[in-house]
Amino acid sequence: MKGIVFSEFIELVEDKFGFEMADEIIEKSNLPSGGAYTSVGTYDHHELIELVTHLSAETGISVEDLVRTFGEHLLVRFSEGYPMFFETVDNCFDFLDTIENKVHVEVQKLYPEAELPTFDSQIESEKRMTLIYSSKRPFSALAYGLIKGASTYYGEQIEIEMDDQSSEGLTKVVFTLTKP
Ligand code: HEM
Structure with a gap:
């Protein structure tokens, strides 16, 4: 999975739950990448599942709800980064x-x-x-x-x-x- 997805996820966690929470879930997850994502890199999608699972345990919010919220956030970011896909249809x-x-x-x-x-x-x-x-x-x-x-x-x-x-x-x- 592309690094852009991971970096957007970490940014959302930092925004909504704080930098400490982001550090904590990265530390708790056993990540081959070590959690240092670049937007051009490619990483195992299991890393995202592991991060979300730890975030769910820490916050008490279900994985399903967390991932849905992440999808909504990602759509906003896509609409900023790739406006042409949105503007050609109404x-x-x-x-x-x-x-x-x-x-x-x-x-x-x-x-x-x-x-x-x-x-x-x-x-x-x-x-x-x-x-x-x-x-x-x-x-x-x-x-x-x-x-x-x-x-x-x-x-x-x-x-x-x-x-x-x-x-x-x-x-x-x-x-x-x-x-x-
Ligand atoms: C301009 C809009 C969009 C852009 C630029 C975009 C781009 C991307 C990118 C870069 C990935 C990651 C691929 C990878 O990690 O290897 C992805 C994955 C994905 N996209 Fe889109 N996407 C857009 C809209 C949508 C929409 C509207 C949906 C839902 C209807 C969608 C559903 C998904 C899903 C579910 C994945 C995760 C991979 C999987 O489920 O197998 N995307 N997309």
């Missing part, structure tokens, strides 16, 4: 529809070693969309937060339902998004 469903065939395609060109999920998306009507997340990694909560963040970015109220259809070695979650 609503949340159309934006989410571009992740698989445009956004992540460009990300893969920029970082050939990036490990990205697949999204099978279908805009069914003005009020309903399905987005099927598949990955070898267990980051559907991150996807949830990113989707939530995108709805906030476009100022739309969207209800997000998750149906977990994962099997051994593959995370598969069907997201159904509906507007009131």
Whole structure:
């Protein structure tokens, strides 16, 4: 997983829980990288899971909630760092529809070693969309937060339902998004 994801996570922990908490979870985790992340480096995604697990133990907030919040934060950072992906569409469903065939395609060109999920998306009507997340990694909560963040970015109220259809070695979650 790219270092940008790790450095954003550590920054969010520092902001919300303080520098000491960030140091503490890095120390408690057994990290091959030692916790010194550069945005261009690539690290084992298990390091993120270990950091979040320790943060959850320290704060009493569930891993799921922490990762969702991180996804929302990441979406804000992406909208600052890559505004062109957001400005070419004017609503949340159309934006989410571009992740698989445009956004992540460009990300893969920029970082050939990036490990990205697949999204099978279908805009069914003005009020309903399905987005099927598949990955070898267990980051559907991150996807949830990113989707939530995108709805906030476009100022739309969207209800997000998750149906977990994962099997051994593959995370598969069907997201159904509906507007009131
Ligand atoms: C401009 C917007 C976006 C950019 C620039 C972007 C970029 C990235 C980058 C750099 C990674 C890390 C890849 C790696 O570590 O190897 C990533 C992973 C990921 N992205 Fe995106 N992304 C964007 C939007 C989204 C949205 C809206 C979603 C959800 C619908 C999403 C879902 C994910 C997930 C879940 C991962 C974690 C890897 C996995 O689950 O296998 N991304 N993305």
